[in-house]
Amino acid sequence: MNYPKNTTDETPFQTAGPFLHIGCLPNTININGIYQNDLGEKPFINKDTNDFISISGSVFDGSGQALDDVMLETWQSDENGVYTPDNGFARFVPNSISKKYKLSTIKPGSVQNFDGSLQSPHISFSISSRGINMNLNTRMYFEGDNLFKDPLLSMIKKSNNDVSSLIASKIDDTSFIFNIFLQGDKETIFLDV
Amino acid sequence: MAVKSLIKRNYDKQPQLNYPDYKSSILRAPKKDKVFFPSSPSEVSGPIFNKNIIRKFDNDLTLNFSQNNASPIGHKIIVHGTIRDQFLKPIEGALIEIWQANAGGKYFHNKDQNIAAIDPNFAGCGRCITENNGTYEFITIQPGPYPYPNRGVEWRPMHIHFSIFGKSFGQRLITQMYFEGDPLIDFCPMVNSIPDKKAKKSLIGSLDRTQSNTKQLLAYKFDIILRGSNQTFFENRTEGL
Numbered sequence A: 001m002n003y004p005k006n007t008t009d010e011t012p013f014q015t016a017g018p019f020l021h022i023g024c025l026p027n028t029i030n031i032n033g034i035y036q037n038d039l040g041e042k043p044f045i046n047k048d049t050n051d052f053i054s055i056s057g058s059v060f061d062g063s064g065q066a067l068d069d070v071m072l073e074t075w076q077s078d079e080n081g082v083y084t085p086d087n088g089f090a091r092f093v094p095n096s097i098s099k100k101y102k103l104s105t106i107k108p109g110s111v112q113n114f115d116g117s118l119q120s121p122h123i124s125f126s127i128s129s130r131g132i133n134m135n136l137n138t139r140m141y142f143e144g145d146n147l148f149k150d151p152l153l154s155m156i157k158k159s160n161n162d163v164s165s166l167i168a169s170k171i172d173d174t175s176f177i178f179n180i181f182l183q184g185d186k187e188t189i190f191l192d193v
Numbered sequence B: 001m002a003v004k005s006l007i008k009r010n011y012d013k014q015p016q017l018n019y020p021d022y023k024s025s026i027l028r029a030p031k032k033d034k035v036f037f038p039s040s041p042s043e044v045s046g047p048i049f050n051k052n053i054i055r056k057f058d059n060d061l062t063l064n065f066s067q068n069n070a071s072p073i074g075h076k077i078i079v080h081g082t083i084r085d086q087f088l089k090p091i092e093g094a095l096i097e098i099w100q101a102n103a104g105g106k107y108f109h110n111k112d113q114n115i116a117a118i119d120p121n122f123a124g125c126g127r128c129i130t131e132n133n134g135t136y137e138f139i140t141i142q143p144g145p146y147p148y149p150n151r152g153v154e155w156r157p158m159h160i161h162f163s164i165f166g167k168s169f170g171q172r173l174i175t176q177m178y179f180e181g182d183p184l185i186d187f188c189p190m191v192n193s194i195p196d197k198k199a200k201k202s203l204i205g206s207l208d209r210t211q212s213n214t215k216q217l218l219a220y221k222f223d224i225i226l227r228g229s230n231q232t233f234f235e236n237r238t239e240g241l
Helices: A150-159 B199-201 B207-213
Strands: A052-059 A070-075 A089-092 A103-107 A122-129 A136-142 A167-172 A175-177 B001-008 B076-085 B095-099 B127-128 B136-143 B146-150 B154-155 B161-165 B171-181 B204-207 B218-220 B224-226 B229-233
Touching: A089 A103, A122 B095, B076 B207, B095 B136, B095 B224, B127 B136, B161 B224, B171 B224
Parallel strands: A052 A175, A136 A167, B076 B218, B076 B224, B171 B204
Antiparallel strands: A052 A103, A070 A089, A070 A122, A122 A136, A167 A175, B001 B229, B076 B136, B095 B127, B095 B161, B146 B154, B161 B171, B204 B218
């Protein structure tokens, strides 16, 4: 791969560490009164929550343990496949007892690619925690959608890779399960975005 | 039509995910290679945060949690710098969030096992949005080094955590700033997970003597580079649509 000449190196990443809540989600650990709301508390402020779907799941480490000190961030389009800079971002951590996260949001639409091709509805995930030296990126698609023409999934399938780790299981029309595996047989496909 | 793509990441200048000297990485680093694909609007777009979320003392950690105007313990410092992209173009409107331990090396977090004391006037979180020339500034307390369990007990060098949003979700950066002259930096496995010496050094904030003298607070300068993107234009083609 060629890197463009005359560019400066990107600043290196470091782990977000075990205490990322202080900076990213202070109100969840009772640091109240500094920020009115934690960032990404709600992905869409002005949409009717009756139309929301729910996505839940866990992040598992190599020993099969579900983590509760991990932070997930998501970025998605609106229902028409349009990205709007002031909506579509969410940030959350798993529940410390159930070790499950829950995201309530609208189902994204199909996003048009630069070449005109359509991507199937998806949500981008970024995962940070202690022990992760550089945030991990992946994507979540929806079981039950037409995924055959999605450019990214097609590209991965062409190199004979199983894309099932990128597809959330459908429980019913409004609820999905999306687990993330950092290692092991079911290791999630992570993306060099 | 315009095609935007983020510049391919150079992983030689980034930390290794699996770095066993940092024990927590052993069970958390994926084993398979990441899958590369051309940037799509999903990576090029990103959340943009409005300046109206920032309140008066959000970037002054010595005041934003102080009770009855009491000062936190420790010496005040200024941490400032510029956020630019890989073409050195300043990035306006980037959101920077920071978090850190107090002067005694203790985090305001119930999971921190360090025996040092909590400072009731210091939570250790702050944020700001960069100005039109890409600059930012925080006022805070010099964080202390602290012991933590790794290969036995080890010491973290003094550091501040940084989280940055530029314009694209694919530009998202989480990192740490270290302090010039701290002898613990060289022994830190998290720092040493970055194999490239120059890249490692770029995480060290440098003592800014000019500002330190004029503002009468020790000042450190930490400049940050986020990924750049290329934009190419071509005529609309109808094939395949």
